[in-house]
Amino acid sequence: MMKLRVKVVGKKDQNFIKRENTNLILDLIQTHGLISRAELAKLAKMSPTSISRIVSSLIAMGLIQETNEFTTGVGRRATKLRLNPEAAFSVGVALDEKQISLMIINLLGKPVATKTIDRVREKQPEEIVLVIHQEMKSLLNDAGVNDQYITGVCVAIPGIIHHEDGIVYKSAQLGWDNVAFREMLEQVIHYPIHIDNELNLQAYAEKLSANNKTSESIVVIGFGSGVGSALIEGDEIYRGSINAAGEIGHTVVTPNGPLCTCGNFGCLQTYIAESFLLEEANKHHPVERMEDIVRYAEEEKNWAMNMINRVITYAAITINNSVCVSNPEKVILTGSLMEQSEAISKEIIREAKNKLWSPLNDFLSIEISTLGEQGVVMGAAMFSQREHINQLFFEKASV
Numbered sequence: 001m002m003k004l005r006v007k008v009v010g011k012k013d014q015n016f017i018k019r020e021n022t023n024l025i026l027d028l029i030q031t032h033g034l035i036s037r038a039e040l041a042k043l044a045k046m047s048p049t050s051i052s053r054i055v056s057s058l059i060a061m062g063l064i065q066e067t068n069e070f071t072t073g074v075g076r077r078a079t080k081l082r083l084n085p086e087a088a089f090s091v092g093v094a095l096d097e098k099q100i101s102l103m104i105i106n107l108l109g110k111p112v113a114t115k116t117i118d119r120v121r122e123k124q125p126e127e128i129v130l131v132i133h134q135e136m137k138s139l140l141n142d143a144g145v146n147d148q149y150i151t152g153v154c155v156a157i158p159g160i161i162h163h164e165d166g167i168v169y170k171s172a173q174l175g176w177d178n179v180a181f182r183e184m185l186e187q188v189i190h191y192p193i194h195i196d197n198e199l200n201l202q203a204y205a206e207k208l209s210a211n212n213k214t215s216e217s218i219v220v221i222g223f224g225s226g227v228g229s230a231l232i233e234g235d236e237i238y239r240g241s242i243n244a245a246g247e248i249g250h251t252v253v254t255p256n257g258p259l260c261t262c263g264n265f266g267c268l269q270t271y272i273a274e275s276f277l278l279e280e281a282n283k284h285h286p287v288e289r290m291e292d293i294v295r296y297a298e299e300e301k302n303w304a305m306n307m308i309n310r311v312i313t314y315a316a317i318t319i320n321n322s323v324c325v326s327n328p329e330k331v332i333l334t335g336s337l338m339e340q341s342e343a344i345s346k347e348i349i350r351e352a353k354n355k356l357w358s359p360l361n362d363f364l365s366i367e368i369s370t371l372g373e374q375g376v377v378m379g380a381a382m383f384s385q386r387e388h389i390n391q392l393f394f395e396k397a398s399v
């Protein structure tokens with residue numbers, strides 16, 4: 001007699017599957033706006049019974065609602081479902097060397113309030129914690145969002161961030177080493193708090209944006225005060241052992257090149273990052289911002305044109321190296337360099353495409369981020385929201 005082979009699914013696996021299925025249903029409802037149970041079953045390739053169970057659970061949690069609208073056409077009329085935008089609000093915070101940005105999103109992932117303030121005096125983590133707390137309170141107040149609907153806060157920070165321990169391990173931009181930042185925030189902010197690397201969070205937002213939802217692997221490269229990259233594989237951020245995967249700015253491209261902040265010579269970022277470019281330009285001509293170098297290049301000043309040409313070459317090398325390492329479907333470029341001039345961005349993409357080995361190039365698209373500088377803070381808010389839904393699911397759901 002043939003024996004039945006039964007695959008034993010552990011509790012952890014069951015939770016994982018339930019979480020994935022619930023997230024899929026929420027994504028489908030969000031994408032379609034209004035959708036029936038039958039349409040969900042078809043799109044999610046799940047049985048009507050499973051869909052009913054998940055939907056009932058999400059209705060019980062208040063995350064989705066039944067509407068008075070019905071499917072039309074042939075067959076039985078079916079009630080449409082939609083997300084309840086007011087069911088939960090999440091806060092994203094993006095901290096960098098110049099500014100603090102805040103954004104509140106509703107359950108649809110839509111921003112309901114945003115604010116950006118310049119960091120004038122505050123440098124120490126203790127001071128920054130108080131500013132975040134104060135600004136968040138006033139933003140929530142202005143937006144009229146009640147405390148009980150806040151699901152959590154996520155803070156995006158440049159550098160190597162131990163996201164699980166909540167520790168800023170190293171942030172050259174902020175000048176912080178080993179700062180237990182989450183714990184400091186928890187002293188004054190009493191919502192669940194996450195901290196993570198800024199580019200990881202932007203990559204998260206890029207993956208959830210309508211343009212990129214179907215892309216399985218995405219590399220986001222940020223050219224700004226430093227140079228970094230983040231990789232999304234499936235729906236997950238690829239982190240490496242200490243959440244420092246993608247620190248491409250410190251790959252050495254010229255062994256006897258300029259001295260980098262990390263102590264090595266010839267790191268990639270010494271040829272592209274804004275701080276290095278300003279330092280070098282000032283040897284020749286006084287400039288304050290990257291915009292000045294771009295302007296002089298547009299006026300055909302030789303030294304500025306040479307610098308921009310070198311930036312384009314090394315930015316293309318950065319893209320090339322990233323693609324060879326991780327073979328993504330899509331590369332998304334972001335950061336202040338990309339916002340300087342459309343001509344420079346286009347030239348970087350053209351040069352990168354020219355340099356790439358054809359088997360990798362043929363299946364690759366390289367795009368400029370459509371989220372722009374809001375991508376980081378939006379990703380932070382979205383990450384916080386998704387963590388909340390996952391938690392809800394583990395703690396309360398009986399799907």
Ligand SMILES: [Zn+2]
Pocket residue numbers: 249250251260261262263264267
């Ligand atoms: Zn370096």
